[in-house]
Amino acid sequence: MTFLPTPRLRDVRLRHARLLLATALLPLAAPVWAETPNAPAQTSFAHPADPTKGGAGGRIIRVTTLAKDGPGSFKEAIEAKGPRIVVFEVGGVIDMGGTELVIKEPFLTIAGQTAPSPVTLIRTGIDLHGHDVIISHLRIMTGAMDKPHFSGWEPDAFSTVAAHNVVIEHCSFLWAIDENMSASGPRFTGKTVQDWRAGTSHDVVYRENLAAEGLAFASHSKGEHSKGSLIHDNTTNITFYRNVWAHNVERSPLVKGGAQVAMVNNIIYNPGHRAVHYNLMALEWAGHDYVTGEITAVGNVMRGGNQTDPGLPFLMLGGDGDLAFYGKDNRAVDRHGLPLPMFGRYGETKAKLITSDKPLAKLDGYTILPSGDVETSVLSSVGARPWDRDPQDIRVLFFVAEGRGDIIDDEKQVGGYPHAAEKRAPFVEAAWDLTTMTPKNGAYPGQKVGAQEKLSDRDKAMRQGGV
Template identity: 75%
Template structure:
């Protein structure tokens, strides 16, 4: 059985979606069903905590599905939303338009069997001084396992936009190390954009896409878009095992995909060879991209086993760019493999040449009900515009949509798939979604 693609993944004009988009269904690839079959918990307030809040819902125990009877912004006020309790589904698609956007914070997932869909997280520097120590990820797993993160939009992280992490060496064997850190995590159809560079991270420049930490295994990146991140799209650390299929990397800065097992971090431990299977991915240079940037760069001391098929790397003008390079004069070896090291079973793999239009129509939160910043970034990718930024204010700052409310009616939804029985999602719009100025709107109207 193959994963059924969103209706919006059919090749359509940019940012158009079909009238009845469908969420992805369970398939052999999926590591969890989250809270399927559990009780319904309704989020009824946009407050960061207290009764009816998202925080209260994720802290509840037992198998559960979180739905939303409110739409708008949840301001975490420079705190982190921790998810520790397992068997959870967060169904952002159930919120009334404009959906759920989390600002001034991030999500750390420390549990297992969790599925998160159609949430926006916009972390931001929030006026904090450079190097001052505010360093939140937009989203990260922390020694979590059996996780699906799909159709989310992650913006303006101070560390990674979309990461999977945990301890390196808990246990006495490689098997125990891998069991104790993040494993079996699927990132699907997400938009990870505009990690902030010269902001408040204590290490200085830190515009990053995805970190896949040492010894993390079973990590799948399927149909995601990275845009305007300096590095880590993704960075795979020592001994990790990663499958990359049909992702797009636009306007990486100094590195795109890179592998690095650092002796400084592995001192006293035998090295473990990392694995990356990369099929049908596209990298396209932008305004911030270093000239001649390779698709994959190898650093550190540890070896990388690498399988590559139908991957494309081009410069700003569509000319072929290098596929491999190094940053460091070390003994690390690239071990090229003749066959995939991870199963592609359950994946509908597109040819790389057809990928861009399909991805831009479908990735991110609520493609039927786009937020202005998602529209801006996706149009910039399509147009070859935009750049790496230091502060969310340079692109307009945090959103302030008016709060909305609407009841969640159980009988109107398929509670197994979390799709509306009518086929129409809250706030669903038809045709192309554009963010137009008042002048543009007037000109379009006058032309009719």
């Protein structure tokens, strides 16, 4: 794995921050999001064909209420049977009140981009047990809900559970009590490695998501548990493309024994004790032959923040099992722009890092940016509805650009749950390409012009030349 030194990295990063503050969070004006206002808005970053079409061709189910359940609710829509595309005729906050959502029925597309304003689920998390599912442009803000420490309220913001053929794109996951976005399931199902891999999550794509501020000392039964992503033992073909992990103590991501992961053009900001790490634990694999894990990492950026341990490596190896690794053009710097090591380990065990001279995962079809271009590009397009961002997403992304922000214990430290006003608008089927779930005229609901900054009244007056 190589480190590309940049003599004036701090100056470059400041220029990037200024650019972001002025224009980069402007999807309408940036070629990253739309070529012209009247052209179909689309990401310009190519990627291989997705492992599923979700609910394409199925019936349209309209979400018409922000109630947590009942007729017209989001819960009712995801629990419906048969191929279906879930669209929204209402935007705002869906308060699940501590009830976690479970998706079991396959062939589902959830299109948060159709809502008149951002759809935010609070006090909840989603566990996906099914297959052939696409979820786009949702926000999930789990939070501690004033639960006591060690009380056992510990949902993921989002996780697959032995699911396969899944695409999670342009979602924002904040304030999880367990992980923010994961791929999980049983460790051993059947007698062979092939059985194990078939029985847990596989063929999962995480693309353009924000996974931030996993709560550290909240209600998890294990105590501190600010975690980004857990990629469980024997999961395979798990892809992270153009995501941001920010302000998580560990697991950005943690790859467990025998798992196979590709990481391309992601940002890891302010990791605490570990960034990327691999661990096949002997305590968990007792009686089973070890399987070598695989990580392919290309064009990723790790940048230290206020809580990042001095000298933290990009990749750390723990446990007993070996890791095959291919790395190219990855950067790791501390909060001052000074280089950090690429590799370290925790635990004095026999685990070996086996470097490869060629990718271990297929990278054909991806637009892969040089690591020096990743920060500006990814921050401009990541997360839910980048054309119509929520204030908390704006805060997190601007802080990443500015080198600010902290690992937190409770959502109230950063303002607490949102209270967005309900908005309504009909979903006009003829106005949308139902294959790609993009508007035919290129204009998404709520699409804004101008920098999406969160400004105080005084700041607004100053921007307008007032006093």
